[in-house]
Amino acid sequence: MNNDIMVTKAILPSLEEYVEEIKDIWDTHWLTNMGEKHIALEKHLKKYLDVKKISLFCNGHMALELLLQALELKGEVITTPFTFASTTHAIVRNGLTPIFCDINDKDYTIDADKIEELITENTCAILPVHVYGNVCNIEKIEQIAKKYKLKVIYDAAHAFGVKYRNKGIGNYGDAAMFSFHATKVFNTIEGGGVSFTDENLEKKLYQLKNFGIKNQEEIDGIGANAKMNEFQAAMGICNLRHIDECIIKRKELVGLYRDRLCNCIGIHLVEPQKDVVSNYAYMPIYVDETKYGMNRDELEKKLRINGIYSRKYFYPLTSDFACYKNNAYTSETPVARNIAGRILTLPLYDTLDREDVSRICDIINE
Ligand SMILES: *Cc1c(COP(=O)(O)O)cnc(C)c1O
Numbered sequence: 001m002n003n004d005i006m007v008t009k010a011i012l013p014s015l016e017e018y019v020e021e022i023k024d025i026w027d028t029h030w031l032t033n034m035g036e037k038h039i040a041l042e043k044h045l046k047k048y049l050d051v052k053k054i055s056l057f058c059n060g061h062m063a064l065e066l067l068l069q070a071l072e073l074k075g076e077v078i079t080t081p082f083t084f085a086s087t088t089h090a091i092v093r094n095g096l097t098p099i100f101c102d103i104n105d106k107d108y109t110i111d112a113d114k115i116e117e118l119i120t121e122n123t124c125a126i127l128p129v130h131v132y133g134n135v136c137n138i139e140k141i142e143q144i145a146k147k148y149k150l151k152v153i154y155d156a157a158h159a160f161g162v163k164y165r166n167k168g169i170g171n172y173g174d175a176a177m178f179s180f181h182a183t184k185v186f187n188t189i190e191g192g193g194v195s196f197t198d199e200n201l202e203k204k205l206y207q208l209k210n211f212g213i214k215n216q217e218e219i220d221g222i223g224a225n226a227k228m229n230e231f232q233a234a235m236g237i238c239n240l241r242h243i244d245e246c247i248i249k250r251k252e253l254v255g256l257y258r259d260r261l262c263n264c265i266g267i268h269l270v271e272p273q274k275d276v277v278s279n280y281a282y283m284p285i286y287v288d289e290t291k292y293g294m295n296r297d298e299l300e301k302k303l304r305i306n307g308i309y310s311r312k313y314f315y316p317l318t319s320d321f322a323c324y325k326n327n328a329y330t331s332e333t334p335v336a337r338n339i340a341g342r343i344l345t346l347p348l349y350d351t352l353d354r355e356d357v358s359r360i361c362d363i364i365n366e
Pocket of ligand 1 (some may be wrong): 084178181190
């Protein structure tokens with residue numbers, strides 16, 4: 001028996017529940033192309049995420065990439081480098097230029113006070129990330145976007161089920177992308193979705209994920225193939241039945257981590273945000289080596305020796321990737337650089353034992 005503790009563990013329904021859910025597929029032989037499961041999951045997610053409209057995709061990345069294409073953006077997009085590769089790639093793969101804005105050191109989302117100075121006549125949009133499910137400074141971003149007539153697209157890959165001011169997080173901005181990847185709070189194995197309000201986007205997104213097909217003889221968009229299939233949708237239907245319990249368990253574990261680590265000198269935790277219902281997606285700790293007596297990499301190694309796999313997430317900054325490093329648009333983001341060098345996310349998933357969390361904290365506190 002391997003007792004290693006991974007940083008995350010995908011949620012799964014029981015095998016019986018999944019088999020029951022996919023049985024109809026053997027009657028219909030309808031495997032993909034927006035079938036019954038797809039339609040049902042869309043309906044359930046609209047309700048659960050409390051959004052007006054949602055369009056499902058084969059994964060979160062394609063959802064974001066095709067969303068940017070659907071918005072017909074041109075020029076520069078203000079974003080942050082403290083994110084997963086996908087955010088920056090989606091911008092660049094659309095022929096757009098990422099302009100890297102720094103993040104704030106409280107919740108690690110975009111520093112809204114630094115956006116305005118980066119706006120030029122070529123700026124078309126702001127693409128902030130709700131990092132770890134922490135909500136960005138939505139009001140300030142909205143205000144700037146309005147003043148300069150910019151689109152706002154949120155990377156809400158981490159923010160499944162998060163609520164801000166009693167509304168689903170997907171209601172903010174022009175659109176938001178959710179990821180349903182296996183490693184996320186909610187999964188459809190691989191999968192993703194875009195929430196939006198503009199009616200025109202609905203048809204565009206639908207066509208773009210299906211080769212730009214308008215009807216059998218007309219193709220009016222340079223689309224891709226990014227459809228969610230029926231087996232993915234069935235997994236989503238099953239997982240959604242249990243998601244509230246999973247989030248409650250995460251919440252309890254985060255509470256335990258916080259109790260055990262809040263007095264550890266040199267280890268900083270993110271403060272819970274006001275007006276936010278969290279999904280407890282990640283357990284990040286900031287390791288201040290001058291006070292803790294060990295740096296982040298050393299702590300990561302020490303945990304690993306004990307069979308505990310934490311993750312340097314996000315490290316490195318996307319602007320430091322070989323494919324972006326020497327591009328003219330790389331700007332200085334000192335706060336993001338500092339956080340990326342000192343952040344560590346600890347194991348967190350619904351079935352993680354409380355005893356294991358205790359043991360992880362003992363090692364960190366030691
Ligand atoms: C996971 C993730 C994505 C991409 O989603 P996939 O479903 O894996 O394609 C994009 N942005 C962020 C911040 C993510 O964590």
